[in-house]
Amino acid sequence: MHSTLSPENRAQTAKADNSMSATIQKIDEHIVEIISDSGEGAQTAGQMFGTVSAKMGNGVWTVEIIPAEIEPPARSTAGASGNRIRIGADNITNAGDEADLVVSFNDQVLLGREAAGEFKPGATILLESKWREEREPEIVSVYIEAHDRLVAKGYRVIEINMEEECRKVVDNPQRGKNIFVVGILSCLYSRDLGIVRQEITKKFKKKGDKVIQSNLDLLDAGYHWAEANLEIRYVIPAPGVLQAQVVMNGNTAVALGTVASGMDVCAMYPITPATSASHYLSEIFEDVGGVVHQAEDEIAACAFALGASYAGKCAITITSGPGMALKTELMGLSVMAEIPLVMVNVQRGGPSTGLPTKVEQGDLLSAMFGVPGDAPKIVMAPATIEDCFYSVITARKIAETFRTLVIVLSDANLATGQQAFMRPEFREEWLAPPIDQSPLPKTFKPYDWDEKTGMSSRSIPGQLNGLYTLTGLAHTGSGAVAYESGVNQESSRYRSLKLAAFQKTLKTPEVVGDPEGDLLIVGWGSTKGAIEEAVMRARKDGLKVSSMHLTFLQPMASGIREIMQKFKNVMTVEINYSDDLADEIIDEDNRRYANLAFLLRARYLVDVDCWSNVHGQPMKPGAIAKMIRSRLK
Amino acid sequence: MFGLKSESVLRLDEEYHELDEYQGKESRWCPGCGDNAILAATQRLCRDEQLSPEKTVFVSGIGCAARFPHYMGTYGFHGLHGRALPVAQGVKIRRPDLNVFVNMGDGDCCSIGTAHWIHAIRTNMKMVVMLHDNNIYGLTKNQASPTTPQGRITSTTPYGSLLKAMNPLTVTLGVTNVSFVAQVVEWVPDLLYKVLREAYNHKGLSFVRILQRCPHFMPTAWDQLLSNPDNIAVMDSPDGVQLSDATAKIYKTRIAHDSSDLNAARQVASLEDKVPVGILYRNEKVPTYDELRRPKRLPEPELTEEILNRSFDRFGISPSTSSKAED
Numbered sequence: 001m002h003s004t005l006s007p008e009n010r011a012q013t014a015k016a017d018n019s020m021s022a023t024i025q026k027i028d029e030h031i032v033e034i035i036s037d038s039g040e041g042a043q044t045a046g047q048m049f050g051t052v053s054a055k056m057g058n059g060v061w062t063v064e065i066i067p068a069e070i071e072p073p074a075r076s077t078a079g080a081s082g083n084r085i086r087i088g089a090d091n092i093t094n095a096g097d098e099a100d101l102v103v104s105f106n107d108q109v110l111l112g113r114e115a116a117g118e119f120k121p122g123a124t125i126l127l128e129s130k131w132r133e134e135r136e137p138e139i140v141s142v143y144i145e146a147h148d149r150l151v152a153k154g155y156r157v158i159e160i161n162m163e164e165e166c167r168k169v170v171d172n173p174q175r176g177k178n179i180f181v182v183g184i185l186s187c188l189y190s191r192d193l194g195i196v197r198q199e200i201t202k203k204f205k206k207k208g209d210k211v212i213q214s215n216l217d218l219l220d221a222g223y224h225w226a227e228a229n230l231e232i233r234y235v236i237p238a239p240g241v242l243q244a245q246v247v248m249n250g251n252t253a254v255a256l257g258t259v260a261s262g263m264d265v266c267a268m269y270p271i272t273p274a275t276s277a278s279h280y281l282s283e284i285f286e287d288v289g290g291v292v293h294q295a296e297d298e299i300a301a302c303a304f305a306l307g308a309s310y311a312g313k314c315a316i317t318i319t320s321g322p323g324m325a326l327k328t329e330l331m332g333l334s335v336m337a338e339i340p341l342v343m344v345n346v347q348r349g350g351p352s353t354g355l356p357t358k359v360e361q362g363d364l365l366s367a368m369f370g371v372p373g374d375a376p377k378i379v380m381a382p383a384t385i386e387d388c389f390y391s392v393i394t395a396r397k398i399a400e401t402f403r404t405l406v407i408v409l410s411d412a413n414l415a416t417g418q419q420a421f422m423r424p425e426f427r428e429e430w431l432a433p434p435i436d437q438s439p440l441p442k443t444f445k446p447y448d449w450d451e452k453t454g455m456s457s458r459s460i461p462g463q464l465n466g467l468y469t470l471t472g473l474a475h476t477g478s479g480a481v482a483y484e485s486g487v488n489q490e491s492s493r494y495r496s497l498k499l500a501a502f503q504k505t506l507k508t509p510e511v512v513g514d515p516e517g518d519l520l521i522v523g524w525g526s527t528k529g530a531i532e533e534a535v536m537r538a539r540k541d542g543l544k545v546s547s548m549h550l551t552f553l554q555p556m557a558s559g560i561r562e563i564m565q566k567f568k569n570v571m572t573v574e575i576n577y578s579d580d581l582a583d584e585i586i587d588e589d590n591r592r593y594a595n596l597a598f599l600l601r602a603r604y605l606v607d608v609d610c611w612s613n614v615h616g617q618p619m620k621p622g623a624i625a626k627m628i629r630s631r632l633k
Numbered sequence: 634m635f636g637l638k639s640e641s642v643l644r645l646d647e648e649y650h651e652l653d654e655y656q657g658k659e660s661r662w663c664p665g666c667g668d669n670a671i672l673a674a675t676q677r678l679c680r681d682e683q684l685s686p687e688k689t690v691f692v693s694g695i696g697c698a699a700r701f702p703h704y705m706g707t708y709g710f711h712g713l714h715g716r717a718l719p720v721a722q723g724v725k726i727r728r729p730d731l732n733v734f735v736n737m738g739d740g741d742c743c744s745i746g747t748a749h750w751i752h753a754i755r756t757n758m759k760m761v762v763m764l765h766d767n768n769i770y771g772l773t774k775n776q777a778s779p780t781t782p783q784g785r786i787t788s789t790t791p792y793g794s795l796l797k798a799m800n801p802l803t804v805t806l807g808v809t810n811v812s813f814v815a816q817v818v819e820w821v822p823d824l825l826y827k828v829l830r831e832a833y834n835h836k837g838l839s840f841v842r843i844l845q846r847c848p849h850f851m852p853t854a855w856d857q858l859l860s861n862p863d864n865i866a867v868m869d870s871p872d873g874v875q876l877s878d879a880t881a882k883i884y885k886t887r888i889a890h891d892s893s894d895l896n897a898a899r900q901v902a903s904l905e906d907k908v909p910v911g912i913l914y915r916n917e918k919v920p921t922y923d924e925l926r927r928p929k930r931l932p933e934p935e936l937t938e939e940i941l942n943r944s945f946d947r948f949g950i951s952p953s954t955s956s957k958a959e960d
Contacts, residue, residue: 055950245950256944259937264727287940289932291726296752300719303712303749307692307723310710311731315723329713423945426938461690461708461724461731469657469691469702469709480658481703 024233029059029088030189031096031120034181035113036105037074038067038081041178045103046083047418048199049185053085054247054420055195057238059092060085061529063618064416065113066357075139077112084118087189089237093384093529095417097622099123101188103181105162107131107146114150116617122154124232126184128177129159158230160184169221170214179215183222189234193223244423250388250414251277254318254344257392259288260424262431263342264313267293267304272356273412274320274346298326302343306330309339310470312435312460314396316342321350321363324407328370331405333472335375335495338447338456340399342392347411347525349616358616359412361525362576364595367407368554374492376499377405379554383528386421387551388414393430400432402498403456409553411575413526413618439464446470446479447491454497499555506552508559513539513546518632520567521547522608523574524596527619531573534624543632553599561604569631571609572597573624578612652680655706667819667845668697668765672704674819674826675734675763678833679707689732692721694746696738697772698765698845715746718753718762725758725923732833733760740770743779743801754808756922757837761829764801764840767847768854775850782854802902802913805840806895812919813839814898815912818858818865820846821884824910827874836917844908858908868892868901868911884910 032049036042043064050062065082072079086096098120104110105128113119131143151157166173166180179200186196197216204212248256254277258266266285268278282292295301298319305315319327324345334341347363349355367379378398382391388410395406440459446468447456459466468479474488475481482488511520512532523531528549535547548563550556564570578594579586593601597610611627655676662668679689689707693699695714702709708731712720721735742750742764753762769787770776776789779799786793805814813835817825825843832839846855858864862883867876868890876884888909891897898914930936 241950241952244945244952246945246948247950248948252948256941259944260941262932262937264932265723267723284940284944286929288937289928289930291926291928293722293726293926295719296748299716300749300752303716303719304723304726306712307710307720308726309723310720311690311724311728313727330716333713420950423949424941426941428934428938431934431937461728462687464687467657467686467706467708469705469711471703471711472713473711 022231022233024190024235026235026237028090028236029086029092029096030100030234030236031084031086031098032101032103032185032189033065033082033084033099033113033118034103034178035065035080035082035109036178037079037109038069038071040081040105040174041176042082042103042105044203045178045181046085048182048196048203049191050083050085050087050418051247052186052191052195052199053087053189053238054245055241056192057240058236059088059090060247060418060420061092061095062086062418063095063413066416068355068357075106075108077108077115080109080112082109087236089239092419094533094621095413095530095618097620102126103185104128105177107143110150111146119155122156125150125155125157127157127159128162130161130163132159160225165221165225166218169217176215176218179218180222180225183219183224184226184230186219187223187226188230188232189236193219245420246423247418247420248385249276249416249418250382250385250410251346251416252280253385253388254392254410255281255284257389258316259284259290260389260426260430261393261396262314263290263316263392263396265291265293265305265308265315266318267295267301267308267315268318269295269298269301269323271298271320271323273348273415274318274323274344276415277318277344277346298323299330302327302330302341305341306334306339309341310461312462314340314400314432316344316392316396318344318346320346320348321366322353324363324367325370328372331377332371332373332375334405335371335377336472337470338403338458338495339470340403341405342395342399342408343405344392344408344410346415347409349614355616357412359526359575359618360614360616361409361411361527361574361595362614363409364524364553364576365598367409368599374496376496377407377554378402378499378502378552379407379409380552381409381525381550382414383525383549383551384421385414385417385419389424396432398502402502403458404495404498409525411526417618435460435462437462440466445477447475447477449477449491449494452497453501454494455501456494503555503557506555506557508557508563509548509550511546511548511563514544515546515563516566517544517546518568519543519545519628520564520570521545521624521628522550522564522570522572522596522600523547524550524553527573527575530619530621530624533621534628537621537625538628538632541629543628545628545632550596553596556603560600561606564600564604564606564608569609570600570606571611571631572600573619573627574610574612575614575619576612577614578610650680650683650686652676654686655679657705657707657709658703660704661700662697663849665846665848666697667767667843667847668701670819670822670825671736671763671765671843671845672701674822674829676705677826678829681830682833684732688730689734690721690724691734691736692717692724693736694738694741695772696741696770697767698736698738699741701736715741715744716749717741718746718749721760722753722756722758722922725760726926727928729923729927735760735762737762737764738771739764739766739768739778739780739801743799743804750805751808753838754805754840755810757810757812757919758923759836759921760838761832762838762840763829764842765845766801766842767845767851768798769847769851771847771850800902801842803899806899806902806914810919811840811895811914812837812916813912814842814902814914815839816842816844816908817910818844818855818908820859821865821880821910823877823880824867824874828912831874831912831915835915837919837921864907866904866907866909868909868913870912872915873911
């Protein structure tokens, strides 16, 4: 009966097979989570379900659920691997709150996620029930205990023997169970099967027609099973896709931004969660004459990029917190010797090895101040996946124009989250101009700082009359090693002036909500969608709260103080650690603030409070809204 | 005149580079420092090969030897301690037109930069790498380096250094893809120059360990070699460098050696009673990373647009594939 489910005859098939009378519920949005042990395909299923929904014109945000190990022990509470998909009728800007519907391949990963507070009260759980018939009695009893506990907690647990159902279609049900689940979800959420089939065909194209066909069969099987056995049906209205869009995660967006920015060289060393940016880049970069160089270590990667940049080739290095720490000395060289460099730091939980696969915004202060000595550099943070693409283009341009280091702070939430955005329209101005090899005047000096702006001149190897030896030592305006005391003061001043000159080009951030009120929430990076959604919810309740999101953290645009002063209270919401005044020994004398709050307090002398945590999870709009309500009640 | 375009007229006087053009800032090394001899030989090499100064880059790390680029009349990159090699690789990766040289001391190369040293040998990009080995940290004032002889008293080993000195030649010759290894002493200018010239003309990374005098901290380090030239063994190889008659008269010890034989090179490198000089190993057939990574196509905006659009298609949602709202 495979591949007969065209939209036209779907109704007929349903009539023929279906004795259930499902009531269709129209909803604005839902959060679906698919979890399994590692390697069982829950991530693939989730991504596919998300992509299909995006292609149908729904707003979508997906979050990967990744264990720290490649293959953690099976059936363990910490081993959940999968994907969470938030689907909405309108544009979705963040991962949202707790899950409405969960598909789980075993009881233990389910318990782990439940304990983490990831499910809505009364959420629907579709649970693989093959464990009831497991030979090992301990597994059976553990399963039953887990099942009963979840039922007792009020979850609507629906047991499905997925493997048995799959065995009716394929020989090895362990491979392909995920597509059976896509079939179930396609039925429950009225997905367009034509699009689902396209995605399956695309996904398994390399594996040949036989594999494609068996997966299409599994899809149908899942769909039919749900049609016959489940009475849940949801419709999330999709406005349709009005303009061409692209769906990707933030790391792929960084990779494409690297290509679009006209970079020549990407030097990197594998580090979670940044590496996948280089995976996609490696596939396509050579086609445009670029090169991804996997260096022997983080330090070498940064040195390689600086060497290329010195020779006139635009270079980027992509890393995460621990890698940025290793590159610190070279970051100083980039600033000191004025070698343009873009560094993307896909932040993860820290310090040290920390939480490699989880989100944190803990590197802001180390990005700004991590280099010993005075090292003024530019720090910016993309807030959306679309931003990840454009920020590399912007960063390259700033780095080349101001001859300095630009750090782009992405994070694990953006890196692995998927979102649809307007398909970019290529513009030649994104690219770097070709390397200038024209002879320079005989009077040329390699730095020759501009008195007012600190902007410096540059020669590139190959240019006649441009000879100089770049050095990380203090140096004069003609590049000579400084032996006189005044030179360091003077050259430090010029490098700092460059930041001021750049600051003059920045636009004042916009305020979401009213320009004055009781509370202003300030955020940066990937929390933008969640903060704005929370603010909108609170405003619907009549609360006088607004928000402001900063793209440039160093330097900061003018006008921020004036915005903050119009609110009775200002606070930041961030994913990094800050002390809690409720702790007995914490008071205003020893309280450590969240990264951005610390900066805003220091710069603007405004009493900025903060609300932050390091649970390694994206901020939930519901949690932020609750916090806002408690502050303003 | 005669209808010739002005840029086509031969201008030997302008285009021929004299020796003094390769002199950068005045050297500030100590009197008697072996680095001066290396500088002189390198400048002579540049003149004889007529390297265009603006197409030549000297990359260094930190240390006495690392001041080298400042004293060359070329482009230079005086970077960070230990990091000269990855910087040089970055310079070269998309600039095959540039002549790249690297100057490092024994601390720079064999201690803080060890990982880069091993991997640069393996990547084998075309460049000349000079290890200025004076067996001591000079710039930071007399600390033991990995090549400091065992028992030597230094600021950090007041009771004598405990460990046996590392042999940079055997280490280098042990790395996969090694393609050129030589050893010279800087006080034999004839040999130094000739080996550097072979190194420059090698297709791949040429690693030249140069035993170098540090009169300030290691005045007696090479006494055994200076007082008795017989302790220096010149490798006699069919394709080796030929000494001038004057040099040959002083350095009479010879080792028959086939520089295409890696195992023979490793054996010679391991000699403890004599110091072998000349080319230990040379293999032009080892692939170079810069050639392996050479772009198939040169960057141009149309190409970037095409590749981007292909990616956008791959991740794309076009209005036509979407269904209408399902309610």
